[in-house]
Amino acid sequence: AAARQWAAQLGIGVADTPAQLARFPAAYLTLARLKLAQRDEAGLPALLRRLADLGTALRSARFRLHVALLQAVLCARRGDVATASAHFGQALNLAETGGFVRLVLDYQEPALLRLLHLAAGGGATAGYARLLLGHLGLPGVETAVDPPPTLTPRELDVLHALAAGLANHDVAARLTVSVNTVKSHTRRLYDKLGVRSRAAAVARARALGLLDP
Structure with a gap:
């Protein structure tokens, strides 16, 4: 309800067109985050798809990272682990390339923590996933206890x-x-x-x- 009231005050909605999204990208991203936080999923999958397209058009790694994380959370909550892992893998790739750490950790979403543990088990972004786990100070995380590499x-x-x-x-x-x-x-x-x-x-x-x- 709060998300709908906030959106109504701004005159934005989940069914708005890509052209409308392009005018206020940050506002629509905030709307998506509010709806997800309040577990109000009506129209959210389609909105996130349009936001993903907008992020690509804007060439904004940070924006795309936010959207990929939101898509991962939504799919994980729905029990679609495979699709959630795919979105989270995209998010980790963007995070590693851009050096984003705090942005990912700030989500503090249990579903993302489970996906992070899965990603740390292997794959192209396993090293970065373990780095993020290390930042969380979790016990038994490889990156938290391994000695640093020897550099010349x-x-x-x-x-x-x-x-x-x-x-x-x-x-x-x-x-x-x-x-x-x-x-x-x-x-x-x-x-x-x-x-x-x-x-x-x-x-x-x-x-x-x-x-x-």
Whole structure:
């Protein structure tokens, strides 16, 4: 009821067109979150599909991540674990690529925690799932107890350069090496940290104490 009243005040609704959604994307995302929180699922699946399309059009990883998490929760509550896992896998991929940690953890949804444990068991995003579990301080989580990987001095140099936000050519100039050499060091760094992006590498390194918080 509260979600409907709030939406009515703004003049928005779950059946609105993609063009209407594009005018106020944040408001419609908030509407979807409110409806899910209040377990008011009427029209919600279709709204989330339109929001997913909007996120792709906007090229906003953060927006798409929010939508994928909401879709995962909705499907998990309905008992569709396979579809929920697919949406959550998309969310983890977006989170890892963009280095999003707090955004995922802030959802505090039991269904997502179960999906997180499932994802940590294996797959392309298992390492990032375990990293997120480690941030929750859960006992028995591999990333919370495993020692950090051993990095070479040059890999540490590259890691600090990534944390500073330097582009490859800037890192190469700082270290007086070629860009290809920087890329090689970066690939090895990713392998050791179990990540696939710069942002994820920095987040993982900070979680392991390899970088200052």
